[in-house]
Amino acid sequence: xxxxxxxxxxxxxxxxxxxxxxxxxxxxxxxxxxxxxxxxxxxxxxxxxxxxxxxxxxxxxxxxxxxxxxxxxxxxxxxxxxxxxxxxxxxxxxxxxxxxxxxxxxxxxxxxxxxxxxxxxx
Numbered sequence: 152x153x154x155x156x157x158x159x160x161x162x163x164x165x166x167x168x169x170x171x172x173x174x175x176x177x178x179x180x181x182x183x184x185x186x187x188x189x190x191x192x193x194x195x196x197x198x199x200x201x202x203x204x205x206x207x208x209x210x211x212x213x214x215x216x217x218x219x220x221x222x223x224x225x226x227x228x229x230x231x232x233x234x235x236x237x238x239x240x241x242x243x244x245x246x247x248x249x250x251x252x253x254x255x256x257x258x259x260x261x262x263x264x265x266x267x268x269x270x271x272x273x
Contacts, residue, residue, distance in 0.1 A: 165264075165271040169231070170216045172257075172264035173209035176238060179257040180206040183245070198244055202254065205241035208234050209261060224272060235265035 184202035212234040215227060242258035245251035 162268075162271045165268040166216050169261075169264035169268040170213045172261040173212045173216075173234060173238075176257040176261035177206040177209035177213070179254045180209070180241060183251055183254040186250075198248060198251070201241045201244045205237050205258060208237045212265070228269060228272060231265045231269050235262045235269075238262040238265070 180202040184199045184206065212230050215230045238258040238261045242255040242262070245255035245258065
């Protein structure tokens with residue numbers, strides 16, 4: 152196997168891993184947002200909004216990564232950077248919230264997968 156073939160396989164593996172991590176993050180964030188009780192507190196409202204936004208960004212990233220016709224590497228980079236940033240922000244909001252540990256973990260894993268894929272693009 153040539154070096155360029157190895158790089159292509161690594162890129163495809165990283166792309167798939169990122170899509171999987173983002174899918175899991177979206178699922179966990181959506182579930183967490185649905186469970187958030189609108190008790191009027193600013194913190195709970197922020198948790199809900201951040202979870203919904205993270206789920207939406209992760210889903211958009213999955214769609215972009217799964218679209219085989221997308222060859223715009225700069226566009227993919229921007230999408231990955233955006234997803235990574237939103238996931239890390241969401242993880243911070245989830246930190247310290249009882250029952251939100253899985254959400255914070257999924258967000259960090261998705262952010263890391265985005266970072267790994269960005270590195271594979273270099």
